Amino acid sequence: MDNNYYDPKDLKKFGDITEWSEELGTKYFDYYGKVFEEGALTAREKALIALAVAHTEQCPYCIDAYTVDCLKRGVTKEQMMEAIHVGAAIKSGATLVHGVMMMNKVNKLDG
Amino acid sequence: MTKLKLQSLHKRESELAYAERQLEILSNGIFKSGELPKFKDKIAEIGQSPLKPKKLEILQINLGYMCNQVCSHCHVDAGPDRKEIMTRETMKQCLEVIKNTGAHTLDLTGGAPEMNPDFRWFVEEASKAGIEDFIVRSNLTIIRANKKYHDLPEFFKKHNVHVVSSMPHWTKGKTDKQRGDGVFDKSIKALQELNAVGYGLPDSRLRLDLVYNPSGAFLPGDQTSMEKDFKKALQEDFGIRFHNLFAITNLPISRFLDYLIASENYEDYMYSLVEAYNPTAVENVMCRNTLSISWDGWLYDCDFNQMLGLKVDSKIKHIKEYNEDLLNNRNIIISQHCYGCTAGAGSSCQGSVA
Ligand code: SF4
Ligand code: SF4
Numbered sequence: 001m002d003n004n005y006y007d008p009k010d011l012k013k014f015g016d017i018t019e020w021s022e023e024l025g026t027k028y029f030d031y032y033g034k035v036f037e038e039g040a041l042t043a044r045e046k047a048l049i050a051l052a053v054a055h056t057e058q059c060p061y062c063i064d065a066y067t068v069d070c071l072k073r074g075v076t077k078e079q080m081m082e083a084i085h086v087g088a089a090i091k092s093g094a095t096l097v098h099g100v101m102m103m104n105k106v107n108k109l110d111g
Numbered sequence: 112m113t114k115l116k117l118q119s120l121h122k123r124e125s126e127l128a129y130a131e132r133q134l135e136i137l138s139n140g141i142f143k144s145g146e147l148p149k150f151k152d153k154i155a156e157i158g159q160s161p162l163k164p165k166k167l168e169i170l171q172i173n174l175g176y177m178c179n180q181v182c183s184h185c186h187v188d189a190g191p192d193r194k195e196i197m198t199r200e201t202m203k204q205c206l207e208v209i210k211n212t213g214a215h216t217l218d219l220t221g222g223a224p225e226m227n228p229d230f231r232w233f234v235e236e237a238s239k240a241g242i243e244d245f246i247v248r249s250n251l252t253i254i255r256a257n258k259k260y261h262d263l264p265e266f267f268k269k270h271n272v273h274v275v276s277s278m279p280h281w282t283k284g285k286t287d288k289q290r291g292d293g294v295f296d297k298s299i300k301a302l303q304e305l306n307a308v309g310y311g312l313p314d315s316r317l318r319l320d321l322v323y324n325p326s327g328a329f330l331p332g333d334q335t336s337m338e339k340d341f342k343k344a345l346q347e348d349f350g351i352r353f354h355n356l357f358a359i360t361n362l363p364i365s366r367f368l369d370y371l372i373a374s375e376n377y378e379d380y381m382y383s384l385v386e387a388y389n390p391t392a393v394e395n396v397m398c399r400n401t402l403s404i405s406w407d408g409w410l411y412d413c414d415f416n417q418m419l420g421l422k423v424d425s426k427i428k429h430i431k432e433y434n435e436d437l438l439n440n441r442n443i444i445i446s447q448h449c450y451g452c453t454a455g456a457g458s459s460c461q462g463s464v465a
Contacts, residue, residue, distance in 0.1 A: 012386075042336065071327065073340075074332065074340055076282055
């Protein structure tokens with residue numbers, strides 16, 4: 001953490017979190033591995049969801065990792081961008097739908 | 112990938128046209144400084160150094176570097192401007208070997224092997240040897256390139272040739288970016304024509320396999336899931352059927368190396384290959400069951416070593432003095448490009464190996 005908060009090399013050290021809390025870390029990575037296995041959704045579909053979430057969470061490590069993963073699985077750049085728009089739409093929708101809360105309050109107090 | 116260049120490295124007189132320069136790059140930099148381990152040391156850890164052949168199963172013959180395409184990743188540096196072509200005399204020497212070999216598979220490659228003027232003669236003669244699996248690596252577009260090639264599907268069928276063809280993606284955009292404008296449409300048409308004569312259909316004995324390799328500086332995804340995705344997309348969109356998909360890793364040599372360096376991806380790519388190193392893949396790297404023969408009859412451990420000018424480390428170096436037993440005693444010549452064969456599920460001309 002000398003000059004940057006984020007360092008791409010740190011992504012490779014992700015597994016090290018287990019060293020300071022072995023049981024929880026191991027359980028987490030087992031769970032993580034299972035989640036991304038082919039299931040009712042294909043591994044490709046899961047990678048695309050992960051990419052969209054990586055953007056809404058704005059995690060540079062996940063964006064890096066899941067962009068590469070999507071490429072490896074044959075996802076096209078158009079599909080990747082559309083997935084990000086889905087994330088953005090939900091994220092902005094979640095902001096805007098709270099506008100109704102504001103409207104309700106205004107109507108009640110000053111209607 | 113960067114914009115497709117329309118000439119080979121040789122024609123462009125690029126320094127990477129020279130094998131020595133490529134080998135120098137692969138041995139220096141991050142490998143010389145010790146930042147990344149050398150392939151030799153990596154395989155020594157599992158007692159595989161020197162790397163030795165197992166039983167010979169595949170004879171791969173390169174009929175020439177001429178090709179109607181100039182794909183951006185091509186490890187052969189093939190193209191219309193390459194004039195290296197196997198002569199009928201060398202083919203005759205190959206036929207002698209084919210008749211007597213213990214190998215069960217014959218694998219013809221190029222360039223576009225069909226562009227060799229003696230291609231059909233050679234296939235006819237070689238198919239008489241009764242080899243179990245007779246592969247021709249066809250780039251598909253050649254079938255549509257000129258009238259004289261239109262009947263290739265019938266010709267392949269007549270000689271029970273196993274067709275293996277490249278298809279980097281099931282969409283036009285990604286395919287054309289790697290292989291050139293219009294390649295996707297022509298490849299689709301060619302695949303439909305192969306299907307029409309019976310190739311690739313579920314119960315057909317006429318084998319049609321596709322080869323997938325990534326369109327940029329990343330490793331291929333899992334072969335089984337890629338095969339599912341390819342099958343679904345090609346069938347839904349174009350009614351195309353094929354048997355298996357081989358996922359192949361791009362090795363950092365020739366035009367792909369040129370691309371890696373130009374796009375500043377070389378070091379990261381080598382890191383990802385080394386990180387993905389899978390010791391179990393070493394058992395089945397293709398040089399252990401394959402011999403590669405160049406257009407001029409020299410012998411190599413594999414097609415990649417051929418392009419790097421690394422002739423077999425044996426007294427027997429040319430097809431005219433071929434001796435399978437002596438050759439099987441050789442040490443395989445390796446360098447850092449070999450990491451491409453051992454990354455992840457491993458990679459060979461037949462796809463994953465681990
Ligand atoms: S079709 Fe094959 S041999 Fe021809 S340029 Fe493309 S990769 Fe190279
Ligand atoms: S590049 Fe050739 S010599 Fe090296 S491991 Fe692969 S097949 Fe063997």
